[in-house]
Amino acid sequence: MGTELGQLRAQHPAAVGGRTSLARVLDVLQEDPRPCSYLADRSASLLHRIQVDVTPLELEALLERGWRRFGPDYFRPGCAPCFECVPTRIPTAEFRPSKSQRRAHAACGELEVRVGAPICDDERLALYHAWHGQRERKRGWEEAMLSERSYRIQFAFPHPAAREITYVEPESGKLVGVGLCDETPRAWSAIYFFYDPAWAKKSIGTANVVTQIEIARRRGIPYVYLGYQVDGCPSLAYKASFRPQEHLIGLPEADETPVWQRAPAAPTLKRS
Template sequence: MTHHPTQSPQFFLTAPSPCPYIEGQFERKVFTHLVGDKAPEMNDLLTQGGFRRSQNIAYRPACETCRACVSVRIIADEFKPSKNMKRILRRNADLIGAMHDAEPTTEQYSLFRTYLDARHRKGGMSDMTVLDYAMMVEDTHVDTKIIEYRRRGPDSFITGKGQGELIAVALTDKMADGLSMVYSYYNPELEDRSLGTFLILDHIARARAAGHPHVYLGYWVEGSRKMAYKVRFGPQEHLGPKGWDRFDTEAV
């Protein structure tokens, strides 16, 4: 077993590879391992500094000629949903999310595969096996949760769980100052529900209920259609050279 020191993390730099968001650009990432007893504390500090987590790795862009990737976090206690977002909340009022420890299931993987095949067939995750999925969920040394969304049952107010088929899943890190949405997926056939938006709205509600100020959404790339949805949730802050600055979402 490889031993990774926990007191002074080592950082590494990847080789250049084609950027998935901007044609003609090449991306590089700086990364470190999140392991040991100090991993949750380190994950908090790094996420607040613009890093993202993937399994036991924390990484952030370190591109030589581009600074397009911008870390985004929603100010949960100030968030006000738009009229369309309110409609989405009403449309999904029959769903309930049950949060539990990060443990993979065959039911999750089946939905995950359906989502990838419909939405990201040519993406970097398209060939993930059930073992790869299990590693994505389980390989964590921080406080990671799985939230499973199903339709409400008659006893949901007692159990806190839904019933029936699995409709959506969120892999989420609980942090000292909020929630970090690591990865989420859902039934792609239920387009009228706008489940991607609903999952973010649900995380904002969870953060606010817990008294946490932020929901971390990862990176936004201006001009990228894949990332455009992230700036619809305001007010929010973007990480710049001088720290986190309030961002005017209405200007986009």
Template sequence: MILYQAPEPSPSVPCPYLPDRHLTYEHFFAGEVRPQELDWLLTQGWRKFGAYYFRPACQGCRACRPVRVPVHHFQPSKSQRRVLRLGHQVTMRLEPLHYRPEFFELYARHSRMRFGQEADADDFLVHLHSPSCPSMLALYHLGERLVGVSYLDIGEESLSSVYFVFDPDYAALSLGNLSILREIDLARRLGLAFYYLGFVVAGCPRMAYKERFRPQERYAWERKAWEKTGRSPGP
């Protein structure tokens, strides 16, 4: 790993997840991160976009917890099996990380329709198409139409979901959940141990969908250890 900048705290900004809170990251910039180094960073709660690596460092708040699925123990719930059946015609194709204009077009539509934000092409390239570790794409098609793009990092033991964008016209297919289910299975077939989902945030409903993929493990900042969470009741 080449460290371009040592870890340091970011400026405090309004929290995008919880009202009346402020967010601070510990962050650094790095390149040529090897698979085993990526594994270690993920186990310590780090996430990344491009060469930017970060983890929460908020004073007095530990609501954001990294979450991972031990793929060899995962079994889809009844509702998740319905998602798989609903999306059975959606194909997934793996490709090396590369850029095509249609990827940004899909990202821009997704940002506009889902979040009411206008996408910036330069930010898109810096955050998602500037690899600093082994990375790949999972492309989701319905027939000939590209309906989803998943940005994935791969370590020796880990598959990490960096970002997923989908065509809002196909929201009824639950493409976000479908991609997670397909990628958990991909990690299992690749002989990896964990699929990393990013953060769950206590008190943030829009992040709650990640809690449904059980069993899972969540990182306890105070103990610097992963805690097992079993399957919750329900469909």
């Protein structure tokens, strides 16, 4: 991204959804085009807004307009004319897990689920690197050199909406999964999830999404935001299985009303 927190410059009020905001936008930048991480034949260029003092309601308005967050970095695609990254959300009151999703949730049912504020410690760093290292070997991901400082900025940056879901083996007390999330009155944003590779065979990733939808529903939150869905990207294909779901039409600006449209029902395979 080319910008360090210590080098952030101009500070001025932001506005989202037609309301004056007390959030301070420290920097706005557009990435130079680079190879897309999702589609091999495309280039990518994210729009970044580095900002602080964003309230939960302001974050909610940003989520409704297709923005995502890592720490103080708010971003969304700026790769026109490509519009393959489609913001996706799940209406919690209508969600019904599929048979395979129920099976994954049950397989991980022994784990203790805890919700709290994000923190950074050696256990979380080790778990992140174990998970990412497995992805590097299996999927050819670039090597991750995530330091404690980088983890704190990306995943444990102070924010009133920030939440952390942890999955812990009850007998050993071992941490086997960490989900980073945001909670606002009408939105639960699933930001990032990493886990012990030994739990992959129990589909803990799927179980985590089901768990987050359940938590949001119990708290009266109508939508869980899953980030971007990209047709043709295998690593994001799992998102299409959570139904019903809604997709954002275009990428509206702060003063425009976002329009979310119900996605077509998943096709049903016919038996011959």
